[in-house]
Amino acid sequence: MDGDHLKTLFVLGAMLLSMPLSAAQLDLQLGEHSRTWQTEELLKHPQVQNITIKNDVSYKKDMVYRAVPVAALLSGIKPEDHLQAVALDGFAAELAAAPLLNGEGARAWLAIEDPAHPWPPLSEGKHSAGPFYLVWTDPQAGNISPEQWPFEVASITRMAPVAERFPALLPDPALKKDDPVNLGFALFQKNCLACHRLNGAGDAQFGPDLNIPYSPTEYFGADFLKRYIRDPQSLRQWPQAKMPGFSAEVLPEGDLELLVGYLKHMAGRKIKP
Numbered sequence: 001m002d003g004d005h006l007k008t009l010f011v012l013g014a015m016l017l018s019m020p021l022s023a024a025q026l027d028l029q030l031g032e033h034s035r036t037w038q039t040e041e042l043l044k045h046p047q048v049q050n051i052t053i054k055n056d057v058s059y060k061k062d063m064v065y066r067a068v069p070v071a072a073l074l075s076g077i078k079p080e081d082h083l084q085a086v087a088l089d090g091f092a093a094e095l096a097a098a099p100l101l102n103g104e105g106a107r108a109w110l111a112i113e114d115p116a117h118p119w120p121p122l123s124e125g126k127h128s129a130g131p132f133y134l135v136w137t138d139p140q141a142g143n144i145s146p147e148q149w150p151f152e153v154a155s156i157t158r159m160a161p162v163a164e165r166f167p168a169l170l171p172d173p174a175l176k177k178d179d180p181v182n183l184g185f186a187l188f189q190k191n192c193l194a195c196h197r198l199n200g201a202g203d204a205q206f207g208p209d210l211n212i213p214y215s216p217t218e219y220f221g222a223d224f225l226k227r228y229i230r231d232p233q234s235l236r237q238w239p240q241a242k243m244p245g246f247s248a249e250v251l252p253e254g255d256l257e258l259l260v261g262y263l264k265h266m267a268g269r270k271i272k273p
Contacts, residue, residue, distance in 0.1 A: 023115050024131030029157040033076035039131060042112045047072045051109055051137060057149040057244075058122055058129050065111035065135065071101045073110060077158065084159045084203070085134060085150045092203040093134075093150040093194045094162055099142055106142025110153075111135050127152065143252070146244040147194040162189050166201035168271045169193075171262065184262025187255050191246060198266060200273020206242060215267035217260065225263075226256055 023039035042048065045068045056063040077083070079098035086092050100108045113119050113130025121128055129151035136144050163170055169188075171181045188198070195207040210216060216225050228235050229251070232243045251259070 024113075026110075026132050026153065027155040027157075028073060029155060030074065030076055031158060037073070039112060039115065042068055042110070042132075043114060045072070048112070051111075051135075053111075053135050053137065056135065057146050058133070058151055059120070063119075063135075065109070065133070066114060067109035067111045067135065069103075070108035070110050070134065071103065073156075074100060077101065082159050082161045083156055085153050085156045087150050088152040088154050090205045091150060091152075091194060092205075093147055094159075094189055095148060096190075099144070099148075102142070106139050106144050107137045109135050109137065122151075140249055143250060143255075145191045145246070145250055147191055150194070162193065168199035168201035168273075169266075171265055172269070180258055180261050181265045184258035184260070184265070187251070187259045188262050191251060191259065195243070197273075199269075199271040201271075209273075210263060211266050211270055212272060215263055217264045217267050225260060229256060229259070 025039070026037045026042070028035055028037065043066060048066055048068050051065055051067045053063045053065065055061065074083075074097070077097050077100075079101055081097040083095045083097055083100065084092055085095055099106060102108070111129075111133040113128060113132070119128035119130050132153040133151040134149060134153060136142075136149065159165065169185070171179075171185055175181055192198075192210065193202050193204060195204050196202065197204050197209045198211045200209060200212060216228075220228060224235065229246050230248075231245045233245070246256070
C-alpha cells in the first residue's frame with residue numbers, strides 16, 4: 001500500500017473517531033396520540049431543561065441530564081392506564097401511568113443523550129444509558145423501584161393491564177381485592193416483572209422464572225430469600241450478575257413481606273408454560 005492510500009485511510013479513520021453518536025428515535029405508541037420523536041426534536045422541546053439526579057440508579061453517582069417531563073410526552077394517557085417501556089436490549093419495564101404523570105413529589109423525566117455530548121458508559125466495555133433514559137427526581141417520595149428506571153429506551157407503549165395479558169400470574173380469584181396476596185401481586189408487577197417471568201407468563205428475557213420448575217420460596221429459607229432481594233451479591237456472586245438490590249427505602253419491610261407472600265401463594269398455583 002502506497003503512502004497516499006495510507007494517508008487517506010488515516011484521514012478517514014480520524015473522521016470516524018471524531019464523529020458524534022448518531023441521533024436516535026423514540027416511538028410512543030399511545031393510540032390516537034402515537035408519534036415518533038427524534039433526538040433533535042426532544043432536545044428542542046419547549047419543556048426541556050437541565051436536571052440533576054442524585055445518586056443515579058444506573059451510574060451510582062450524581063448525574064446532570066437534558067430532560068423533558070415524561071408527563072409532557074404522554075398525550076391522552078390517564079392515571080389508570082398502563083404502559084410498557086421497552087429498551088434496545090429487550091428489557092420491558094411495566095409502568096403504571098399514574099406516577100409518570102406526577103407534577104410534584106417523585107417525578108419522571110425522559111433524559112435525552114445529545115450525540116454531540118455522549119454520556120459515559122455504564123461500565124467498562126458497555127454502552128451508555130442512552131439514547132433515552134427514564135429517570136426520577138425525588139424518587140424516595142414515591143418508593144420508586146430500580147426497575148422503574150429503564151435505560152436505552154426505544155419505545156413506550158400503552159398496554160392492557162398485566163392481569164389481563166398474563167392470567168397465569170393471577171392469585172386465587174376467591175381472594176378479596178385487598179388480600180395481602182393481591183397486594184403482593186401489585187408489588188411483583190412493579191419490582192420483578194421487568195426481569196422475571198412466573199408460570200412462563202410475562203415479557204421478560206433476563207432473570208429466571210420465579211415459579212417453574214420451583215419458586216424461590218421452595219429452595220430459599222424465608223430469611224435468605226429476603227436477604228437475597230435486599231442484596232443479591234451477598235449470597236451469590238458472578239461477573240454477569242444484573243439483579244439490583246432493593247433497599248428498605250425502595251421496598252419497605254412490610255412490602256417485602258407482601259411480595260414474598262405472593263411468591264409463596266403462587267408456589268401452589270403452578271401452571272407449566
